[in-house]
Each structure stands twice: as C-alpha cells, then as structure tokens.
Amino acid sequence: PVSKKAKMRDGGTDELDVCQQLLGELETHQDAWPFLKPVNPKSVPGYKKVVKKPMDLSTIREKIANKQYSCLESFTDDVNLVFDNCERFNEDDSEIGKAGHIMRRFFNKRRAELLK
Numbered sequence: 471p472v473s474k475k476a477k478m479r480d481g482g483t484d485e486l487d488v489c490q491q492l493l494g495e496l497e498t499h500q501d502a503w504p505f506l507k508p509v510n511p512k513s514v515p516g517y518k519k520v521v522k523k524p525m526d527l528s529t530i531r532e533k534i535a536n537k538q539y540s541c542l543e544s545f546t547d548d549v550n551l552v553f554d555n556c557e558r559f560n561e562d563d564s565e566i567g568k569a570g571h572i573m574r575r576f577f578n579k580r581r582a583e584l585l586k
C-alpha cells in the first residue's frame with residue numbers, strides 16, 4: 471500500500487521542509503507586511519462579516535509548529551486563503567491589494583521552483 475508518510479523526494483527533502491522554506495521566504499518578503507499578523511476585526515469595520523476565514527502568516531507558522539498540515543497541499547490552501555481574503559477586502563490598485571498580488575505571484579513561482 472502507498473505509505474501515508476510524505477514521499478521522500480530525490481533531494482531527501484520532504485513536503486514539510488518545502489512548507490518551512492516557503493513560509494520563511496514569505497515572512498521575510500518586503501511586501502509581506504499586511505499578512506504577518508492576524509487582522510484585528512474590532513479595529514477594521516466590515517472585516518469580520520466579509521472575511522469568513524481569516525488567515526495570516528503567523529497563524530500558518532503556528533500550525534506548522536503544531537503539525538497541523540498533513541501535506542504541502544493543505545499548507546498551500548492556507549497560503550492561498552491569505553491572498554484570497556486580501557482580494558476580497560482590498561481594491562486591486564490599493565497598497566495592500568498590490569502587495570497581495572505580488573506575494574501570491576512570488577509564492578506560486580517559488581513553490582514551482584522548489585518542486586522541480
């Protein structure tokens with residue numbers, strides 16, 4: 471039977487290593503500032519009603535530490551949630567909206583490069 475454990479890739483790097491590498495690069499990106507910490511819904515009118523599933527990079531960091539991601543796919547779903555929430559709440563040409571598009575493009579490019 472196919473083992474449940476992440477497939478060891480030829481570089482001996484498993485999916486969790488890829489998640490940690492990607493998260494480190496997202497956290498240190500110059501345009502990551504809108505996404506580093508949870509949005510305080512009390513201080514942002516409308517946010518709680520509009521954004522059904524808040525997510526941010528510090529929460530993703532915590533979920534990795536608590537082994538809450540079973541695979542790269544579940545990690546990717548949360549990263550995409552960060553940027554989908556951003557698109558829902560911010561105009562594309564706003565400072566935060568532009569940062570969201572830059573960060574999403576960066577994530578997708580680096581994920582593809584690391585999986586090659």
Ligand SMILES: Oc1ccc2c(c1)N[C@H](O)CC2
Binds near residue numbers: 509555566
């Ligand atoms: O003007 C503002 C003020 C606060 C926030 C935003 C825009 N967008 C973020 O997605 C959520 C927090």
